[in-house]
Amino acid sequence: MGTRLDLLSREYLESPHPHLTALRHRGPVVQVDPGGMWVVTRHDEAQHVLKSTSLFSSQGLRVSAQPAWLQRVNPFAESLLFLDPPQHGRLRALVSRAFAPAALAQLEARLRVVARERVAGMMNQRNVDFVDAFAMPIPATVMGWLLGLDASLQQHFSRWASDLVTMGGVRPEDTGSMARYYRTLEEMERYFQGVLDERRSAPRDDMVSDLLRAQVGGVALTTPELMSFLFMLLVAGLETTVNLLSQCARVFAQHPELLLRLREDPTLIPRFVEETLRYEPSVMATLRLCTQDVTLAGVELPQGALVLVSLASAARDEKYFPDGDRFILEREGPPRLAFGHGPHFCLGAMLSRLEARVALEELVSSVERLEVRTEHIDWTASLIVRGPVTLPVELFASAPGQPRTARLA
Numbered sequence: 403m404g405t406r407l408d409l410l411s412r413e414y415l416e417s418p419h420p421h422l423t424a425l426r427h428r429g430p431v432v433q434v435d436p437g438g439m440w441v442v443t444r445h446d447e448a449q450h451v452l453k454s455t456s457l458f459s460s461q462g463l464r465v466s467a468q469p470a471w472l473q474r475v476n477p478f479a480e481s482l483l484f485l486d487p488p489q490h491g492r493l494r495a496l497v498s499r500a501f502a503p504a505a506l507a508q509l510e511a512r513l514r515v516v517a518r519e520r521v522a523g524m525m526n527q528r529n530v531d532f533v534d535a536f537a538m539p540i541p542a543t544v545m546g547w548l549l550g551l552d553a554s555l556q557q558h559f560s561r562w563a564s565d566l567v568t569m570g571g572v573r574p575e576d577t578g579s580m581a582r583y584y585r586t587l588e589e590m591e592r593y594f595q596g597v598l599d600e601r602r603s604a605p606r607d608d609m610v611s612d613l614l615r616a617q618v619g620g621v622a623l624t625t626p627e628l629m630s631f632l633f634m635l636l637v638a639g640l641e642t643t644v645n646l647l648s649q650c651a652r653v654f655a656q657h658p659e660l661l662l663r664l665r666e667d668p669t670l671i672p673r674f675v676e677e678t679l680r681y682e683p684s685v686m687a688t689l690r691l692c693t694q695d696v697t698l699a700g701v702e703l704p705q706g707a708l709v710l711v712s713l714a715s716a717a718r719d720e721k722y723f724p725d726g727d728r729f730i731l732e733r734e735g736p737p738r739l740a741f742g743h744g745p746h747f748c749l750g751a752m753l754s755r756l757e758a759r760v761a762l763e764e765l766v767s768s769v770e771r772l773e774v775r776t777e778h779i780d781w782t783a784s785l786i787v788r789g790p791v792t793l794p795v796e797l798f799a800s801a802p803g804q805p806r807t808a809r810l811a
């Protein structure tokens with residue numbers, strides 16, 4: 403390969419895996435564009451970078467959320483995702499308890515009702531945009547519950563989250579998009595400020611009220627800290643799970659036999675979710691900044707170099723995932739990196755697994771076949787997350803008289 407691969411090029415965004423395979427074959431650490439960043443292509447090195455926080459700082463992620471053209475603070479870029487130990491640990495401890503298993507168990511029954519209604523709605527229409535009809539509303543409803551947000555604003559949440567993950571990929575000439583991103587940040591701040599004011603005067607049983615009461619070392623969180631939490635949770639909780647559910651639908655369309663297997667035996671659904679996360683990860687990569695000159699797998703990286711840890715490439719590393727371009731339900735292998743590794747390991751991993759399991763249990767109990775009804779998919783233009791912007795599908799119910807999988811309670 404003579405020229406450097408551009409990870410924001412249409413060619414890459416549409417079909418990243420062959421490019422990542424080529425990079426992996428070139429070596430564990432390869433230079434790409436934009437900006438001459440270094441891609442870490444293999445599982446072992448990816449894991450090493452993610453746990454070595456003193457060498458590889460999460461400040462690297464700021465290029466995606468606080469791009470040079472943005473002449474104001476993006477509260478998202480101030481959140482714990484972008485902090486290194488020890489500051490990171492203090493803030494993480496505060497939000498962790500909201501994701502404890504006991505808190506999540508309470509969500510399952512309500513979640514199932516929403517998923518069942520959504521499936522029924524899709525079956526009535528038969529031809530739907532899967533993102534809009536199913537993949538987005540489920541996590542948006544859950545985030546609404548968690549943060550105590552107004553469910554009628556779901557459409558805004560999804561636009562906000564998607565703007566926040568794509569703003570790092572804006573081309574210098576695209577001033578129209580930049581103006582939109584400024585408006586989004588202002589709208590989000592106005593909305594969240596309103597939520598904070600309301601909860602201050604009338605606390606509820608939700609995460610926002612919890613955060614307002616929370617203290618770090620005897621000191622309450624400041625308004626900018628609270629604001630950055632809300633920005634981060636909305637982005638982290640929405641776009642990622644929307645993409646996971648959409649990718650599950652694509653796998654069903656590519657492998658109709660898998661959908662039938664899951665209908666026969668819904669206990670296979672968690673395995674299916676894990677293999678989807680490996681095969682088509684919702685979070686393709688994360689970014690780190692070298693805090694000093696460092697040698698990684700024999701490649702010398704200068705202080706300040708930007709390192710893109712490709713979770714998508716690590717998930718097809720031939721050393722651990724033979725025949726990695728195939729979706730294999732029974733696949734074994736080392737712990738995956740889809741939810742990260744080390745101190746920043748995803749706080750929402752258990753929640754999104756729960757959402758995906760319940761959503762798919764409901765989906766497969768009613769749908770026998772799912773076909774994608776488009777030749778061309780537009781993908782999120784981001785270095786970090788990947789998913790279809792829309793996914794037109796046609797859904798087929800079980801034929802009359804044919805035995806159907808028992809509905810789950």
Ligand code: HEM
Nearest residue numbers: 482483638639642643646685688741742746748749750754
């Ligand atoms: C398929 C779904 C999801 C995937 C693939 C995913 C993936 C990730 C990854 C890879 C990281 C680590 C990033 C890094 O090291 O730079 C992360 C962090 C995080 N995720 Fe998720 N995530 C998902 C869903 C969620 C959900 C539903 C929530 C919350 C509602 C959430 C909240 C978080 C938070 C708060 C962090 C930051 C943790 C920290 O910095 O300590 N995620 N996620």
